[in-house]
Structures are given as structure tokens and as C-alpha cells.
Amino acid sequence: MEARQVFRELREGKIRPFYVAFGTESYLMNDFAERLTEQVAEPEHRDMAVVRFDTGETPLDGILDEAETLPFLVERKLILVRDTVLFASGKESSKIEHRPERLTAYMAQPMDSTVLVFMVPNEKLDERKKLVKTVKQYDAAVNFAPLAADELVSWLARRAEKQGRRIDPAAVEELLRRAGTDMHVLASETDKLCLHAGAEGTVTVEAVHALVPVAxxxxxxxxxxxxxxxxxxxxxxxxxxxxxxxxxxxxxxxxxxxxxxxxxxxxxxxxxxxxxxxxxxxxxxxxxxxxxxxxxxxxxxxxxxxxxxxxxxxxxxxxxxxxxxxxxxxxxxxxxxxxxxxx
Missing domain, CATH: 1.20.272.10 (Zinc Finger, Delta Prime; domain 3)
Structure with missing residues (x-):
């Protein structure tokens, strides 16, 4: 599943019981986690509704024990797991024992009150692993790859529109030429330019020249x-x-x-x-x-x-x-x- 599909599902209010998010575009992956957090719990309840783990530090049994425990004072909880062991191609840690068969069983009967997300900062999943094949059978693997050139341009234009501004196509090109393609940097620079443009203003090439340093x-x-x-x-x-x-x-x-x-x-x-x-x-x-x-x-x-x-x-x-x-x-x-x- 591509990132655009999962974002569309979130906009429609559809949340799956588990995901394996992978890819090199960390901005999009973090944005996905933030949007899930917003839909799962109100701001005042997020301390109780969001739980974080790392498979390099916590056994899978402990993570799944939490997943199978009913949430306290909230309707649903979100479990975010950073993983470089279970789904990636790296060597598994000898210090932590994982039982992947238990996760396979959980995916067959997930808890309705839990959203379980494994976040894998790798370009690809290890296709040789049974867990990866199982996740793909459920269509729960989400690829957060870098945006294509035209998608990146459209994303910048939409970000400006959401703030009540527009950005000239030439200004978008110049922004990319100056700031590069890191979406974290681009988001920050676009917000700065929108603030400078003012309400219902337009971000121009001149503003990019004046405000955005060249890396x-x-x-x-x-x-x-x-x-x-x-x-x-x-x-x-x-x-x-x-x-x-x-x-x-x-x-x-x-x-x-x-x-x-x-x-x-x-x-x-x-x-x-x-x-x-x-x-x-x-x-x-x-x-x-x-x-x-x-x-x-x-x-x-x-x-x-x-x-x-x-x-x-x-x-x-x-x-x-x-x-x-x-x-x-x-x-x-x-x-x-x-x-x-x-x-």
C-alpha cells in the first residue's frame, strides 16, 4: 500500500487495527503517526492513549501484552513501535528474544480497541521473513517513499493553501533549488514564507530569494x-x-x-x-x-x-x-x- 492510500483512508475515517510503516521519507511517516494520534485520542487523553516501544529494547511478548490489554479511560489506544529487528533485513539482537509467531496469531485476531503500528526506517522490508509475507496478505504494509518531483511540487502548493496563501509555481521551483528535497526543511521554510506573505497573500520568487538561504x-x-x-x-x-x-x-x-x-x-x-x-x-x-x-x-x-x-x-x-x-x-x-x- 502506498502512503497516499493510507492518508486517504484516514481522511475518510478508516483506521486499520495494525500497520507496518516503512520507507526512507521520515517526514511522511511521522505525519502518519501524528494523524493517527489525532484520530485515536483527544489531546488531553494522549498520555494514556499513546504507548511507545522499541523492538531493540522490548520483547515482542511485552508489546503484545500491552496490545491485548484494554485501554484505561479511553476508547482506543495507539501503540507505536520502532522496529529494526522484526521486519527489516538487519541482524536480530541477541539480547532480546522475540516470538514472531505470536504476532502472526495477533494479526489474525487483533484487538478492536488497539491500533498497533510498527515503524521501520528502512527502504524495504525483508521479503524473506514470514512476518512480512503475512503483513502483505493483510495489505497492512505502507511504503513511505520519497515523493515524485510533481508530487513534491503539489505538496508544497497544498501546504500553502491550507494556510490561506498561494505560492507561485516559480517560487516553488526556487524553493526546491535553494532548500533541497528534505520535507522537514521544506515544511519549515514554506511556513516561514506563508507567515511573511500574510493572510490571503502570495509567496513570490522574490520572497524566496530574500528569506531562504541556499544550502x-x-x-x-x-x-x-x-x-x-x-x-x-x-x-x-x-x-x-x-x-x-x-x-x-x-x-x-x-x-x-x-x-x-x-x-x-x-x-x-x-x-x-x-x-x-x-x-x-x-x-x-x-x-x-x-x-x-x-x-x-x-x-x-x-x-x-x-x-x-x-x-x-x-x-x-x-x-x-x-x-x-x-x-x-x-x-x-x-x-x-x-x-x-x-x-
């Missing part, structure tokens, strides 16, 4: 764009700004290497017919980052990217062995690359 990693995205466009002056302005922010040249070079390497991978995978979503899974990138990387990669040839990676490898060695001063070495590389262009 170092996002500046590297911009650096590669300017390099491809032969805009030497903008390349050097970005580089000097990063130095003023006390960013280390070796760190910046490592980020450049990663971006050029990702461009090369995207070109190769695209040539093999991979979709952006499949590329994201292969490269461990957010789908929006794949979209930006693919746009940039079109401006470079495969040979050019290979040569740039080779030059950066030589520069890295020269910097670390003291043959080249770090700041000057990277500055000369950027000047040469911006002059030579992408082809």
Missing part, C-alpha cells in the same frame, strides 16, 4: 548549471560566496564529484530505458534530484563528464598531498571548466 549542496547544483551555460562570472560569484560561508574547498570538490558522477549515471541509465523513479532507486537520490540532474546531464557529453571526473581525481590528489593550494586549485578548475563548456 551548500544546492549551490553545487547551481554551479554545475552555470558551468554548462559558460557563465564564468556567475560560477566564480557562487564559489566566492561559498568560501565566505566558510565552506571547505575539499568538501565542495567532493560535492562536485558526486554531482558529475550522478550525471554520468543518469545518462547511462537513461540510455538503458530506466524511468526517473527507477533511477532514483538505483542511485539513492530523491526523484526531484534525479529530474534536476537529468536536466543538467543533457548539457554535457559522456566524454566530457568522464574527463571532468578524471581532472577532479587528479586535483583531489594534488590538494591532499600539498602540491596545490586548495582554494586556488578549485578556483582554477572552475575557471577552466567554465571556459571549456560542456561539450
Amino acid at each position: 551548500a549542496e544546492q549551490n553545487v547544483f547551481r554551479l554545475t548549471e552555470e558551468l554548462a551555460a559558460l557563465r564564468t562570472e556567475k560560477v566564480m560569484t557562487l564559489y566566492y560566496d561559498l568560501l565566505k560561508q566558510r565552506e571547505e574547498p575539499i568538501k565542495l570538490m567532493a560535492l562536485l564529484v558526486r554531482q558529475f558522477r550522478n550525471m554520468l549515471y543518469v545518462k547511462e541509465l537513461g540510455g538503458q530505458g530506466y524511468s526517473p523513479q527507477q533511477m532514483a532507486g538505483q542511485l539513492g537520490l530523491h526523484p526531484y534530484a534525479v529530474k534536476v540532474t537529468a536536466d543538467q546531464a543533457r548539457k554535457f557529453t559522456v566524454d566530457r563528464l568522464a574527463r571532468l571526473l578524471s581532472e577532479l581525481a587528479e586535483l583531489d590528489f594534488a590538494m591532499k598531498t600539498g602540491q596545490v593550494e586548495k582554494t586556488l586549485g578549485l578556483e582554477l578548475f572552475l575557471l577552466r571548466t567554465a571556459s571549456a563548456g560542456a561539450g
Whole structure:
């Protein structure tokens, strides 16, 4: 089951007796837990209605004993269990004894007064485990994967709308370029921009420029764009700004290497017919980052990217062995690359 389906069910008032939430998008997983909490208990009763466990610290027997105990002074209770043992592919802890067969029995006859949620911070569940197969039979496994590029844009627009504001499409694009794809950061920055826009106001590109700082990693995205466009002056302005922010040249070079390497991978995978979503899974990138990387990669040839990676490898060695001063070495590389262009 995808995250959008479970959120739709919650909006319709449908709550299942148990879930196994997994995936790498922690913001969506936490949002799911918060919405469940809101539906299960009133704020003044949540101390009694919400119980938390960790399978690395508590045996499954103890968790299920709590699940099978009637709630006190509330109609239902929510049990949130952080799990890296039962459903994930990691090695089970030798200190804690778990009896998964008891959980299998519980899922066949769950308590009506309990909502049991296992939260697994892994990209995938371990399909070899019987418990995972059982959960999937009940359609209770929920995948909280990173949003696709268009979904992320829509999510930002909806977040502004819920606060009585609208956000220009160009402002959304600039916000993503500056803040990246971390939904925790994006939520905070969007709320700040909405507050600045005022009631029924509009979040503009100008407001994003004024209020949202550019993360170092996002500046590297911009650096590669300017390099491809032969805009030497903008390349050097970005580089000097990063130095003023006390960013280390070796760190910046490592980020450049990663971006050029990702461009090369995207070109190769695209040539093999991979979709952006499949590329994201292969490269461990957010789908929006794949979209930006693919746009940039079109401006470079495969040979050019290979040569740039080779030059950066030589520069890295020269910097670390003291043959080249770090700041000057990277500055000369950027000047040469911006002059030579992408082809």
C-alpha cells in the first residue's frame, strides 16, 4: 500500500487495527503517526492513549501484552513501535528474544480497541521473513517513499493553501533549488514564507530569494548549471560566496564529484530505458534530484563528464598531498571548466 492510500483512508475515517510503516521519507511517516494520534485520542487523553516501544529494547511478548490489554479511560489506544529487528533485513539482537509467531496469531485476531503500528526506517522490508509475507496478505504494509518531483511540487502548493496563501509555481521551483528535497526543511521554510506573505497573500520568487538561504549542496547544483551555460562570472560569484560561508574547498570538490558522477549515471541509465523513479532507486537520490540532474546531464557529453571526473581525481590528489593550494586549485578548475563548456 502506498502512503497516499493510507492518508486517504484516514481522511475518510478508516483506521486499520495494525500497520507496518516503512520507507526512507521520515517526514511522511511521522505525519502518519501524528494523524493517527489525532484520530485515536483527544489531546488531553494522549498520555494514556499513546504507548511507545522499541523492538531493540522490548520483547515482542511485552508489546503484545500491552496490545491485548484494554485501554484505561479511553476508547482506543495507539501503540507505536520502532522496529529494526522484526521486519527489516538487519541482524536480530541477541539480547532480546522475540516470538514472531505470536504476532502472526495477533494479526489474525487483533484487538478492536488497539491500533498497533510498527515503524521501520528502512527502504524495504525483508521479503524473506514470514512476518512480512503475512503483513502483505493483510495489505497492512505502507511504503513511505520519497515523493515524485510533481508530487513534491503539489505538496508544497497544498501546504500553502491550507494556510490561506498561494505560492507561485516559480517560487516553488526556487524553493526546491535553494532548500533541497528534505520535507522537514521544506515544511519549515514554506511556513516561514506563508507567515511573511500574510493572510490571503502570495509567496513570490522574490520572497524566496530574500528569506531562504541556499544550502551548500544546492549551490553545487547551481554551479554545475552555470558551468554548462559558460557563465564564468556567475560560477566564480557562487564559489566566492561559498568560501565566505566558510565552506571547505575539499568538501565542495567532493560535492562536485558526486554531482558529475550522478550525471554520468543518469545518462547511462537513461540510455538503458530506466524511468526517473527507477533511477532514483538505483542511485539513492530523491526523484526531484534525479529530474534536476537529468536536466543538467543533457548539457554535457559522456566524454566530457568522464574527463571532468578524471581532472577532479587528479586535483583531489594534488590538494591532499600539498602540491596545490586548495582554494586556488578549485578556483582554477572552475575557471577552466567554465571556459571549456560542456561539450
